[in-house]
Every structure is written in C-alpha cells, then in structure tokens.
Amino acid sequence: MLALPPGLDPDLLRSFVLIAEGGSFTRTAQAVGRTQSAVSMQIRRLEEMLGQPLLLRGARGVEPTLHGQWLLERARRILALNDEILASFRQPEVAGEVRLGSPDDYAVRWLPGILARYAASHPAVQVEVTCAPSNELVERLGAGELDLTLLSEGNEPPGGRVRWLWRGPLLWVGTEEVARRRPLPVTLARGSCAWRRAAIEALEGAGMPWRMAYSSASLSGSLAVTLAGLAVTVAMPSPLPEGVRRLGAEEGLPELPDFGIGLLRGPASPVAEALARHIEESFRTGEALEAA
Incomplete structure (x- = not known):
C-alpha cells in the first residue's frame, strides 16, 4: 500500500x-x-x-x-481555518444579537471578511454594525448603545481596557507634484480625529507652511480629493487607489507617528465575547490585514 x-x-x-x-x-x-x-x-x-x-x-x-x-x-490562512474549525465544534452554540461599532475606514477594509467568517462559524448570531468616528463610538459604547467597538489610538476613554489589535505607521499619501507645493494643501477628517491631530502636530513641529484645503468625514472622501490632485492626506499602510502613492521625506514631508487599532468592550455577554475573540484572532493571524 x-x-x-x-x-x-x-x-x-x-x-x-x-x-x-x-x-x-x-x-x-x-x-x-x-x-x-x-x-x-x-x-x-x-x-x-x-x-x-x-x-x-x-x-x-x-x-x-x-x-x-x-x-x-x-x-496564517491554514491556522485561521484550523482555529475556526476547532472553535466551531468546541464552543457551545451562541445565539442572539451583538452591536459592533467601527470607524468607516476600518469597516470598508476589514469587516466584510471578518463578519463573513464569523457568520459561517456562528450562524445563530445577528451582528448590527454602526459606523461613526472613534470618539463618537466610544461615547455610544459608554451609553450602552454598543457592545464592542473598534477605535483608533488616541480616542480610548480614561481607564478603558482596550485590546490593541495592530500597531503601525501612518503615511502621507497623494502625488509628488502636490506634496511639493507650499503652503502644503492638506485634506483631513473633521473634528477630533487622531489622524488629523497627528498630521497637524507633525507639520507644525517641522515648521512647514500648510493649509487645510478640504475636510472629510472619512478617508474615502479624503482620497477622492487626493485623486483629483488637490491635496495630500494621511492613511495607514494598505492598498491605495491607482493615481496616489505613499509620500515621505523625499517630498519634504515630516515623519508621522505610529498609531494603534484597538477593540473596546462593554459589559460582557456570550455573543459579544465570541465576536471579540473572532476579531482578535483575525488580526493576530494577519487574516484581517491581508484582506485590506
């Protein structure tokens, strides 16, 4: 044989x-x-x-x-599938509804794959997703309107126990021609966005003349402005639309800090804990980031 x-x-x-x-x-x-x-x-x-x-x-x-x-x-893919199979057979059946918050940019990049895999292993759970800026999501979690939420570093509440899922650099993105203009035209998210604060602090710290050319509620809006050749913006490492690229010191732009993506939980429940473990595992194995 x-x-x-x-x-x-x-x-x-x-x-x-x-x-x-x-x-x-x-x-x-x-x-x-x-x-x-x-x-x-x-x-x-x-x-x-x-x-x-x-x-x-x-x-x-x-x-x-x-x-x-x-x-x-x-x-990474083999281990994710291996762990999903074991979890499906070892864990008791979880049923009910869970309310998940996510900034718009993270929802577009990662949630489709994460939620599809979660639905396959937990078919009796219904996930309700709310997309909003991180600071608003933290407030809604505190008010009991969400069970857990993704958030950007710099928005975590005092004493909040955040599970950090990923940490890496912020990047300038746009076109070389626009990046060499002075004052530098910039498009950033509105309000108290952590990326907005990081970009402004970097520009001010470097003494670079700049102007707020446009503002947007999401990265998608900012990227639309950069694609039109009107400004530069900041983003995390991920596939970028054709027509813009990563920018940096060669274009005279100051270095941006690292930032983190976290998961903040509300009161524990079986469905919320099951989804939290699934999200953490997706980032730990790299499955979430590969899907970006």
Whole structure:
C-alpha cells in the first residue's frame, strides 16, 4: 500500500508564524508554553519536512527567507481555518444579537471578511454594525448603545481596557507634484480625529507652511480629493487607489507617528465575547490585514 506523505502539523506552523512575525525564538517559546530549544527543534523539523531554510538571523532579529515569506502567508490562512474549525465544534452554540461599532475606514477594509467568517462559524448570531468616528463610538459604547467597538489610538476613554489589535505607521499619501507645493494643501477628517491631530502636530513641529484645503468625514472622501490632485492626506499602510502613492521625506514631508487599532468592550455577554475573540484572532493571524 502506498504510504501518504506526512501532513503539516499546525503546532509547527504556529511557532513558525510567531517567530516570523515577532523575530524572536524566546518570545515565541513563552507564547506557546515551550522551551526555546523545543521551539528551535520544531523549526528544524518543519525545514526538514519542506526541504528549505525558512528563517535567517538578520540585523532586525530573525527574519523569514524567501521560502519563509511564501509559507508565512499560507500558514496564517491554514491556522485561521484550523482555529475556526476547532472553535466551531468546541464552543457551545451562541445565539442572539451583538452591536459592533467601527470607524468607516476600518469597516470598508476589514469587516466584510471578518463578519463573513464569523457568520459561517456562528450562524445563530445577528451582528448590527454602526459606523461613526472613534470618539463618537466610544461615547455610544459608554451609553450602552454598543457592545464592542473598534477605535483608533488616541480616542480610548480614561481607564478603558482596550485590546490593541495592530500597531503601525501612518503615511502621507497623494502625488509628488502636490506634496511639493507650499503652503502644503492638506485634506483631513473633521473634528477630533487622531489622524488629523497627528498630521497637524507633525507639520507644525517641522515648521512647514500648510493649509487645510478640504475636510472629510472619512478617508474615502479624503482620497477622492487626493485623486483629483488637490491635496495630500494621511492613511495607514494598505492598498491605495491607482493615481496616489505613499509620500515621505523625499517630498519634504515630516515623519508621522505610529498609531494603534484597538477593540473596546462593554459589559460582557456570550455573543459579544465570541465576536471579540473572532476579531482578535483575525488580526493576530494577519487574516484581517491581508484582506485590506
């Protein structure tokens, strides 16, 4: 009888993904509850099984090789599906309604994939989504009108226990020609948006002359203005529409700070906890960001 080749062990893939994302065997060993030598052995087993080196030590710690980068993208999807299957069979049936808040920009990028996967594993739950600026969503959560909400860093309430899902840089986006105009024409969200504050503080701190050319309630509106060649704006790393690109020091623009995306919960309930875990897992595995 023909022997079948061995399959990929999810435990090996999970250790590989954690190392590739975090650049550390030590932190990965702590996360998976194993010794560092045991994790190293896991990676050797995986490399022997696949016949290619997957990780290399570089200037920034441990980094994936070209084969490792190829595997990383697929391992995230395998682990997400593996965890979804286990959760579906192990967790008791959850039913009811949950009210989720999200800024418009996050809703467009991530919620379609997140909610589709959640509906597949929790078909008896109805999700009601409210889109609004982060500060308004935090207020509505405090008033009991939402069960949980995504929010941008800088809008978290005092003493609020925020679960940070992702952290990365803000970017200037637009066209090179517009970015070299002085005063710099800028389009930003209205009100107390954290991105608006970060952009203005960076421009003022650099002593750069600028003017508020347009304002919008969402990133989509700001991008429309940049596509028209009227101003630059700020955005997070993600696919951009054709016609605009990332801008920076080469165009004379000041560096922008990192920012975080968080999840804030209201009073606990089974349906809200189930959705919160699903959102956290989507970001942890990279599934949410890959869908952007």
